[in-house]
Amino acid sequence: MATPICRQLGIDLPLFAFTHCRDVVVAVSKAGGIGVLGAAKFSPEELDQELTWIDEHIGGRPYGVDILAPATFEGQGTHTDADELRARIPQQHRAFVSDLLAEHGISSAPSDTTRPLVEDGLGERLLEVAFAHPIALVANALGVPPDYMLREAKKSGIPVAALVGAKEHAIKQARAGVDIIVAQGSEAGGHCGEVSTMVLVPEVVDAVAEIADIPVLAAGGIVTGRQMAASIALGAQGVWTGSVWLTTEEAETAPATVAKFLAATSRDTVRSKARTGKYSRQLRSAWTDAWESPNAPSPLPMPLQGLLSEPALRHVDVVAERGEAGARELATYWVGQGVGMMTKVSSAADVVYDFAEDFADAVERTNAAVADEQPVGAGELNR
Amino acid sequence: MATPICRQLGIDLPLFAFTHCRDVVVAVSKAGGIGVLGAAKFSPEELDQELTWIDEHIGGRPYGVDILAPATFEGQGTHTDADELRARIPQQHRAFVSDLLAEHGISSAPSDTTRPLVEDGLGERLLEVAFAHPIALVANALGVPPDYMLREAKKSGIPVAALVGAKEHAIKQARAGVDIIVAQGSEAGGHCGEVSTMVLVPEVVDAVAEIADIPVLAAGGIVTGRQMAASIALGAQGVWTGSVWLTTEEAETAPATVAKFLAATSRDTVRSKARTGKYSRQLRSAWTDAWESPNAPSPLPMPLQGLLSEPALRHVDVVAERGEAGARELATYWVGQGVGMMTKVSSAADVVYDFAEDFADAVERTNAAVADEQPVGAGELNR
Numbered sequence: 001m002a003t004p005i006c007r008q009l010g011i012d013l014p015l016f017a018f019t020h021c022r023d024v025v026v027a028v029s030k031a032g033g034i035g036v037l038g039a040a041k042f043s044p045e046e047l048d049q050e051l052t053w054i055d056e057h058i059g060g061r062p063y064g065v066d067i068l069a070p071a072t073f074e075g076q077g078t079h080t081d082a083d084e085l086r087a088r089i090p091q092q093h094r095a096f097v098s099d100l101l102a103e104h105g106i107s108s109a110p111s112d113t114t115r116p117l118v119e120d121g122l123g124e125r126l127l128e129v130a131f132a133h134p135i136a137l138v139a140n141a142l143g144v145p146p147d148y149m150l151r152e153a154k155k156s157g158i159p160v161a162a163l164v165g166a167k168e169h170a171i172k173q174a175r176a177g178v179d180i181i182v183a184q185g186s187e188a189g190g191h192c193g194e195v196s197t198m199v200l201v202p203e204v205v206d207a208v209a210e211i212a213d214i215p216v217l218a219a220g221g222i223v224t225g226r227q228m229a230a231s232i233a234l235g236a237q238g239v240w241t242g243s244v245w246l247t248t249e250e251a252e253t254a255p256a257t258v259a260k261f262l263a264a265t266s267r268d269t270v271r272s273k274a275r276t277g278k279y280s281r282q283l284r285s286a287w288t289d290a291w292e293s294p295n296a297p298s299p300l301p302m303p304l305q306g307l308l309s310e311p312a313l314r315h316v317d318v319v320a321e322r323g324e325a326g327a328r329e330l331a332t333y334w335v336g337q338g339v340g341m342m343t344k345v346s347s348a349a350d351v352v353y354d355f356a357e358d359f360a361d362a363v364e365r366t367n368a369a370v371a372d373e374q375p376v377g378a379g380e381l382n383r
Numbered sequence: 384m385a386t387p388i389c390r391q392l393g394i395d396l397p398l399f400a401f402t403h404c405r406d407v408v409v410a411v412s413k414a415g416g417i418g419v420l421g422a423a424k425f426s427p428e429e430l431d432q433e434l435t436w437i438d439e440h441i442g443g444r445p446y447g448v449d450i451l452a453p454a455t456f457e458g459q460g461t462h463t464d465a466d467e468l469r470a471r472i473p474q475q476h477r478a479f480v481s482d483l484l485a486e487h488g489i490s491s492a493p494s495d496t497t498r499p500l501v502e503d504g505l506g507e508r509l510l511e512v513a514f515a516h517p518i519a520l521v522a523n524a525l526g527v528p529p530d531y532m533l534r535e536a537k538k539s540g541i542p543v544a545a546l547v548g549a550k551e552h553a554i555k556q557a558r559a560g561v562d563i564i565v566a567q568g569s570e571a572g573g574h575c576g577e578v579s580t581m582v583l584v585p586e587v588v589d590a591v592a593e594i595a596d597i598p599v600l601a602a603g604g605i606v607t608g609r610q611m612a613a614s615i616a617l618g619a620q621g622v623w624t625g626s627v628w629l630t631t632e633e634a635e636t637a638p639a640t641v642a643k644f645l646a647a648t649s650r651d652t653v654r655s656k657a658r659t660g661k662y663s664r665q666l667r668s669a670w671t672d673a674w675e676s677p678n679a680p681s682p683l684p685m686p687l688q689g690l691l692s693e694p695a696l697r698h699v700d701v702v703a704e705r706g707e708a709g710a711r712e713l714a715t716y717w718v719g720q721g722v723g724m725m726t727k728v729s730s731a732a733d734v735v736y737d738f739a740e741d742f743a744d745a746v747e748r749t750n751a752a753v754a755d756e757q758p759v760g761a762g763e764l765n766r
Contacts, residue, residue: 002752002753002754003752166648166649166650167648167649167723168648185579185581186569186579187578187579187581187582193650194650195570195649195650195720195723196568196569196570196579196580196581196603196604196720197579197581198568198570198579198580198581198603198604198605198610198613199570199604199649199719199720199721199723199724200649202607202609202610202724203649203723203724206724220579220581221579221581221582222581224585226585226616226617226618227581227585227617229613229616229749230581230612230613230614230616230617231613232748232749232752233609233612233613233616233745233746233748233749234609234610234613234745235609235745235748237752265549265550265551266549266550266578266582266583266586267549267576267577267578336582337578337579337582338582340550340578340582340586341582341585341586341589360753362616362617362618363616363749363750363753365615365616365618366612366615366616366746366749367746367750369385369386369615369620370385370743370746371385
């Protein structure tokens with residue numbers, strides 16, 4: 001494999017693995033893809049530890065870091081601390097969650113020490129840590145990367161990737177100077193827009209090409225090498241994946257959730273604002289059903305909704321781990337529609353090798369389809 | 384091009400064009416693809432006239448017919464006539480529609496003579512007409528084809544295609560004995576499920592392969608040859624398209640709607656029950672916005688909702704044609720997310736030629752990506 005981005009980053013396969021788990025980063029990069037560590041849940045000190053561990057284990061292979069730096073969020077510009085933000089969560093919302101947990105046999109209260117997913121200055125501090133390590137790529141998962149990210153990355157000569165869910169956003173990103181655009185379809189786990197991968201990728205490729213020579217990666221529902229081949233046919237230079245790593249041996253996904261993922265079909269996800277305050281796709285569960293019900297309160301803006309949902313769901317995972325049925329019904333995590341094809345636990349390296357093999361088969365299949373094509377093209381026959 | 388289905392049907396390019404317009408059927412089939420006439424809005428007599436015209440103009444090229452024969456519908460098995468069905472539409476729904484039209488400056492009433500989209504015995508009669516013509520294919524757009532369709536088609540040696548929006552439905556169809564499965568993603572115009580094309584196609588291909596050697600076509604958002612190449616990479620043998628023909632020179636789409644399609648982005652569609660009673664994707668407009676609003680009545684079951692919405696929207700088209708702004712705001716028609724890439728009016732033949740050319744480019748691009756691949760596969764390098 002050698003799309004230009006492979007040569008640019010020194011990777012063998014244009015397979016980008018977004019993960020919160022350092023072991024997956026190392027395994028993927030060593031197997032020929034590129035691991036990208038999601039930094040959102042780390043403090044700057046924790047991120048430094050994670051990246052130091054990666055540097056010690058990755059054998060010099062390239063890897064990236066993904067920072068969550070949205071353009072707007074509740075409390076922005078005010079340096080509001082977590083406790084103040086928590087105090088803004090309405091009593092109605094707190095009561096809805098504690099009732100929901102109680103209905104599922106969970107009477108103990110979640111701890112209330114979760115950090116907000118975004119806060120003033122956090123992105124800058126995380127980025128400063130990341131740039132102190134030999135990263136090959138920095139990404140922003142939400143919106144146009146803030147100026148400081150683009151500026152610092154340019155200074156360090158490190159490419160900036162940005163995720164988009166709409167053609168119009170891709171145009172904005174390309175003009176803002178990002179180096180890699182990830183066109184993420186509606187079927188993706190985590191934050192996502194409305195347009196499907198099959199439609200979004202070609203339209204983003206075309207729109208971006210009019211502005212600059214910026215590689216586009218396809219994301220959304222991609223868990224196989226066939227889909228990587230399809231993405232390249234659509235004009236992408238590679239694929240950005242997330243869900244598929246959640247059921248690897250290395251991942252730290254809660255075991256009850258892994259079991260649910262392996263059993264889930266592609267119709268068992270839901271796109272909802274009820275986890276972070278912005279639309280994100282996750283496994284359907286008693287938790288998401290409750291938030292979709294007519295008597296549920298409206299989700300709060302980011303990061304308030306996360307300050308409400310994350311501690312509760314983390315607590316649910318702990319209780320589910322003890323085998324309690326109610327907690328297992330509630331348990332959920334972000335995942336894309338590709339979950340329907342995630343049916344076994346493999347090592348992250350084996351997932352990379354499977355991608356490579358399935359990709360090669362798909363290319364062969366496509367070539368076979370054109371093998372006895374007429375010289376000029378099918379339609380020409382009857383022109 | 385020569386996927387097995389091309390050889391089976393005697394076509395040059397595995398491009399299936401679903402359309403209600405006989406001119407598009409003829410143009411596509413003559414250009415190397417295969418036109419499939421949607422019979423849903425014709426009486427048996429009208430269908431016979433359409434097919435006779437096609438036979439006279441298509442120069443012996445293959446074409447197909449699509450019958451809408453859902454497994455269940457309101458009034459099924461009771462031979463209820465259209466007037467009786469119409470009488471079941473609640474006053475609240477009628478008032479909602481007339482208020483909506485009035486708010487948009489339309490005071491004249493739509494005519495109330497629309498036939499129901501489905502009715503007892505209609506499928507059989509349409510099919511009988513179709514089989515009296517030299518059709519190469521018969522399709523059912525909704526659910527498992529009824530027994531009579533499978534039986535009569537087998538007798539005549541004509542392959543039966545069926546559209547599915549979920550893997551589980553594909554399995555049911557394969558077991559029921561259909562010959563071609565169309566895996567239609569959520570981004571498709573018209574009736575569609577929740578799973579995207581990028582995810583649905585590979586999982587349907589895998590599931591069907593375990594049952595029988597049945598070709599799968601990809602559908603949903605497909606308006607370019609690149610997407611046809613992607614579909615073949617995913618394991619499909621070709622593509623089933625609909626939206627892309629609505630802006631061809633031959634199509635009978637209402638001119639105001641064509642103008643809206645050309646201007647629309649991929650985010651301007653909505654999946655709603657408010658047109659037919661089952662989920663279908665259409666252009667977002669003042670009409671769909673109104674039905675999505677909290678004060679809208681719940682959509683009625685099929686075919687009642689269509690008996691309410693079709694005459695109203697047909698009337699809207701007529702008034703929009705006179706240039707009235709309110710009617711133009713309401714105007715809508717079924718279309719998929721691919722509408723964002725439908726930016727100019729072309730002849731149907733040119734669309735076929737564009738598909739062929741874009742397909743060839745995409746295959747070349749995919750091959751270039753593997754050109755200097757390591758012999759065994761990328762991941763093997765570091766195994």
